[in-house]
Amino acid sequence: MSRITIFEVGPRDGLQNEKQPVSLEDKLWFTRGLVQAGARELEIGAFVRAERVPQMADTDALYAALAGKTGGLGKARAWALVPNEKGLERAAAAGARNIAVFTAATDGFANANIGMTVRESLALYKTLIPQARKLGMRVRGYVSTAFGCPYEGKVAPAKALKVIDQLLKWDVEQVSVGDTIGVATPGDVTKLMGPLMKRVRGKAALKVAGHFHDTRGTALANALQALELGVTTLDSSAGGLGGCPYAPGATGNLATEDLVYLLHGMGLKTGFDLDALSTLSVEMSRRMNRALTSRYVAAWAAGRARAAAAKSAPKGSAP
Amino acid sequence: MSRITIFEVGPRDGLQNEKQPVSLEDKLWFTRGLVQAGARELEIGAFVRAERVPQMADTDALYAALAGKTGGLGKARAWALVPNEKGLERAAAAGARNIAVFTAATDGFANANIGMTVRESLALYKTLIPQARKLGMRVRGYVSTAFGCPYEGKVAPAKALKVIDQLLKWDVEQVSVGDTIGVATPGDVTKLMGPLMKRVRGKAALKVAGHFHDTRGTALANALQALELGVTTLDSSAGGLGGCPYAPGATGNLATEDLVYLLHGMGLKTGFDLDALSTLSVEMSRRMNRALTSRYVAAWAAGRARAAAAKSAPKGSAP
Numbered sequence: 001m002s003r004i005t006i007f008e009v010g011p012r013d014g015l016q017n018e019k020q021p022v023s024l025e026d027k028l029w030f031t032r033g034l035v036q037a038g039a040r041e042l043e044i045g046a047f048v049r050a051e052r053v054p055q056m057a058d059t060d061a062l063y064a065a066l067a068g069k070t071g072g073l074g075k076a077r078a079w080a081l082v083p084n085e086k087g088l089e090r091a092a093a094a095g096a097r098n099i100a101v102f103t104a105a106t107d108g109f110a111n112a113n114i115g116m117t118v119r120e121s122l123a124l125y126k127t128l129i130p131q132a133r134k135l136g137m138r139v140r141g142y143v144s145t146a147f148g149c150p151y152e153g154k155v156a157p158a159k160a161l162k163v164i165d166q167l168l169k170w171d172v173e174q175v176s177v178g179d180t181i182g183v184a185t186p187g188d189v190t191k192l193m194g195p196l197m198k199r200v201r202g203k204a205a206l207k208v209a210g211h212f213h214d215t216r217g218t219a220l221a222n223a224l225q226a227l228e229l230g231v232t233t234l235d236s237s238a239g240g241l242g243g244c245p246y247a248p249g250a251t252g253n254l255a256t257e258d259l260v261y262l263l264h265g266m267g268l269k270t271g272f273d274l275d276a277l278s279t280l281s282v283e284m285s286r287r288m289n290r291a292l293t294s295r296y297v298a299a300w301a302a303g304r305a306r307a308a309a310a311k312s313a314p315k316g317s318a319p
Numbered sequence: 320m321s322r323i324t325i326f327e328v329g330p331r332d333g334l335q336n337e338k339q340p341v342s343l344e345d346k347l348w349f350t351r352g353l354v355q356a357g358a359r360e361l362e363i364g365a366f367v368r369a370e371r372v373p374q375m376a377d378t379d380a381l382y383a384a385l386a387g388k389t390g391g392l393g394k395a396r397a398w399a400l401v402p403n404e405k406g407l408e409r410a411a412a413a414g415a416r417n418i419a420v421f422t423a424a425t426d427g428f429a430n431a432n433i434g435m436t437v438r439e440s441l442a443l444y445k446t447l448i449p450q451a452r453k454l455g456m457r458v459r460g461y462v463s464t465a466f467g468c469p470y471e472g473k474v475a476p477a478k479a480l481k482v483i484d485q486l487l488k489w490d491v492e493q494v495s496v497g498d499t500i501g502v503a504t505p506g507d508v509t510k511l512m513g514p515l516m517k518r519v520r521g522k523a524a525l526k527v528a529g530h531f532h533d534t535r536g537t538a539l540a541n542a543l544q545a546l547e548l549g550v551t552t553l554d555s556s557a558g559g560l561g562g563c564p565y566a567p568g569a570t571g572n573l574a575t576e577d578l579v580y581l582l583h584g585m586g587l588k589t590g591f592d593l594d595a596l597s598t599l600s601v602e603m604s605r606r607m608n609r610a611l612t613s614r615y616v617a618a619w620a621a622g623r624a625r626a627a628a629a630k631s632a633p634k635g636s637a638p
Contacts, residue, residue: 265507296535
């Protein structure tokens, strides 16, 4: 294991809760910048009802602008959430090749997030996934609240595994195991992802991703634990943008920069250019008028400010 | 390994850089509160020159107030920094039983922090440590910039080990290995602390502590790695207060709350009451008019605010 795939969720998960509309132009600029900074798997939007998530209303337009050789995606794969058949139709019409379906380990969260029980959502995906596969699409599955739920508390590993197993059986490209409210600690990661990784040994290990939130500061420690269990794909959001609107207190996606810094420091490759990525996140946060939560970016920006101050200081001045 | 010792540095490392004076009353309140929340090893001050670190000018008074059965320390041990013979005299006069000496792995940082080369500092401690031991004091040794230095960049493990080895030879209670500017990643922790823990096997493992800064978000991941190498003492600061004045960009001590949350989640005992500690840190930050960096405390405070709002909402009102 010398290369880790970072699944960048910033353009979707990072933006979807912003009340101030982010322009299509800024979304395009952000997405293309992420590709230039090294992202190869990007979640850029959601084919959901515009009145439900206004910020994602222009996902179709985003796909149109990114299409083709000059669209700016290059070799990167764009992904978008699809909640139902209507969403799948829109995804197909927009030319989406990679979609994500989403459920949860707990009914409490599933009800709040998608208005269905877990069982109901799986019944839906049982037909939706084959439909998408027939259209030649890759399908990713999200299992939220895999460690803890804002409505039901701690989640037993067996409960989350049952949902994950079901999705894996349905020929999904990958299941992303989500600590939606950021309550997991490394022991929890081992209890859930240890058995899971044993089931998907070898190349099939690509079938599992870890999606950790930094709400209580544990995301990188959990990511480290997942790596040690053989996980090779980790979800994160540039600058640490985003969270989840239906999980009270669930601020804090793991910041891509913090993750890249850790991985590069451990001699692992990600394909990301950390300077380019940090520059992008800082400018995006300026355009969104929103503070970033990435600790790496804060240290990086402070370092740049000091370097600039030192450079502009008149010669011979006292330090 | 089922119990981890947290060495709480908030009253010293957390306060020393504050430009607004923190009153003796607040320091006493904070220190006693930490003991009540479960701290058993606390660094409460420094016997350094008041004009150098004004915030530590009242360390003698703090010791006087905390002395005796009604002082509030209970079974906890108070520690203070001692830079030289003059400091040792003050420590002895104040009744200090536990002192810490401090050097670094790099001359650049040692010069900036203590005005000596590493070699000069070790020459000083070679006589200072036995003097303190003769007075019946326990001595802790800090090795700053053990992973990276703001002036010299990345530090080779062998370079840091040389300084650590020297202190261990001189009968110190414990050496605290510091990632002063928060640049280490878990691989670096293994490279330095792996060989170190092999040297101090068994009970002597108590002789090593990890002191990680969260500047780039990696402190908890590094702490996790240190635990796996057998380290059983970790330094942290309540609320994440503090950093180091001589290390540009070195914001962010690891927050005690984040560490306790991780450890308790992993089934390890610390003796801390996380609610009591968070309550204390929030009130201390209010008294200091300073934002906390602990992610756990931010999530905890948001949860409390929501609970209070729910409780005070009139019955039957819309959610």
